[in-house]
Amino acid sequence: MGRRDVRRMLMGNKTPLWERPAVLVALMVGVLAIGVAIGMALGLWSGKSSKPPPGAEQAPAPVIAAAPPPPPSPSAAPDEDEGRPLLAPPPPRPDPGSSEALEFGHASDVVSLAPAPPPPSPEVKLPPAGAAVWLKNALPVPKTGGRPVIAIVIDDLGIDRRRSERMAQLKGPLTLSYMTYADDVARQAHDARARGHELMVHVPMQPQSHSYDPGPEVLEVGLSAEEIRRRLDWGLSRFDGYVGINNHMGSRFTSDAAGMRVVMGELRRRGLAFIDSVTSERTVGAEVARHFGVPFAARHVFLDNDQGVAHVRGQLAKTEAYARKHGAAIAIGHPHDGTIEALAGWLPGLEARGFVLVPVSTVIRMGNGG
Template identity: 45%
Template sequence: MSKNSDPKEPIEEKGPIESLVDSPLRLLVFCAALLIFSLAGGMLIGSIVKENRSSSARNSVPVMSVEKGTPETVDDAPLESEETIRPLSKPVDALSHDNPYTVPRDESLPGVAENLEKETVIAALPPSGAQQIEEGPAWQRYAARSGVSDHTKPTIAIVIDDVGLNRKRIKELVALDEVITLSFLPYAPNLQESVQLTRSQGHEAMLHLPMEPTRASANPGPNALLNKLSAQEIRDRVILNLDSFEGYVGVNNHMGSKFTAYEPGMQIVMDELAKRDLLFLDSKTTSASTGYRLALEKNVPAAIRDVFIDNVINVPDILKQLKKVEKLAAKNGHAIAIGHPHAETISALKIWMPQAVNAGYNFSTVSHILSFKNKIATKTE
């Protein structure tokens, strides 16, 4: 036996790498396995990262539950959007309104009616379209036809605010058979065109004036009235907003649970409304609002919202709120309800309005209710 075949002689052992190098087939199999493992691992890690990002994005969008019985949370709570979130450089309306993630902050800006003891009458209107009165206070001059033939029936005024950016919803609202009021955000585009469309279809327009909410994270939008501003800055912003379009009867507050409780600021608002002969509807986003009281002191025709109809955004709950509106109208002779241009709100109105008419209710406007109240007051004196 040769020396090399001696079983007692130790055999040289090769490491795994050396074995792979010596065998091309083994090397090929190893490389293939390594590639498959890398791809699988990469896909797993990518999936985990994507899920974490999605979760983080969902959690970053502010959401506030609406607390029942707390009026100031209603107009200050974010509403669900059915459109793609707009860039921060653009304002939003009711479909994604009051959401600080989408509304730009802009803090760059450094007797109205006839006396309540006098009778005020809205003149007869054409069969359709906006009222055509050349003289008189603006809140009557731009009023829509009342739609009321029998004043013995209870009257309901439906106000849809936060309107402006979604043209589709404006068209759906003005197509409703009964008269309503649309309250437009002053920073929306093409306002004059939207207001003309609204009035041409026999409905009424108002201006939805942005004011500071109590909740600091909620953004009322550009040129909002803020408590920290000087008196001159507040006045400048009021004038700027009031000049944003024409053809509206008055103003109601957008948010404002903080500002409407700020009497010095609201005094300025009422002074400017009085100069322009406009009415004021207090959205009543807080029980501490000074708006209605100050309006009466300044002889500004004023009313207070009775019911928010879409605190909960689904058709059954909105219909329940509308039943509350009926009860209040039956009790007091009239009721003013505020809603927003959600698809669910519009659907509920389409269902409910014909039923309310058949049940003996009138549909009219805030301006008509104020005029009719004045007529009653005059007759009873």
């Protein structure tokens, strides 16, 4: 008789607990339950230990939202922006007290012109080109030594004589653009030229809004070619010694190819240059100037849509950055107190920072003004 038989006799032929299937299943379930309970307890403990101490804030996860597309201009066709100036940065902050700043409402703070457009259509007959008066009246090209150059154009001059005089007293060469209808403008321009500044004529052109008054003898859309020439001739007769013109306001007129063709034809005949103030992203100034063979350039930075000194200094820093990247920059400002103060502090150290101040004619000659 074996041990198992003896064991069964002693236990009354009953099967041991550890050999019964039900008991084994119950034991396995119990072990699993204990394991799950231990796991949950460890999870709760680790979660409590990872919480920040009372009063500490966790940085919220960054939320990246796509900017909504700008609303289309009500007056623009769907493909009207093709070939226009490239305007990457956001629009500037206009100063509510400045009509010329408000006129710049749809123009960019920093602007680069698009590549050259195709040649003019055969039906556009170009007038004979006159002698290059702009070169005759241009200041000599400063020695640059390969350094980036900056041209500062100050327009709206002549109306406020005191501030115009203060601007003309700054170290040059600046490019000073005088209003056609300013009193005593010939004397003011002559004095500025004697101080070593280059001259331009600031020609009033029609703005988009009827609430802004660009001044008398303004060039307007819809005028006959003869009337545009008459008004332009009046403005150009107010003083002499200038290299060309730039537009005062003009967001509507500079967007009108028909009117601008008349202007460029007259500039070509007179041998003058054109500086586009770019008061509208829809300007055709550069495009038409190329077609007519008119020497031109376009501004890259506005200095004083906000007239505060700190803002102007920031815009001058943008001008330096643009010139460093592209070799040349044109900035336009106005005879405001903040602009005068900022320029007075900025000009003396320009050469030490590796730049050369030049008249705008130098940038035109270099061919990188647009």
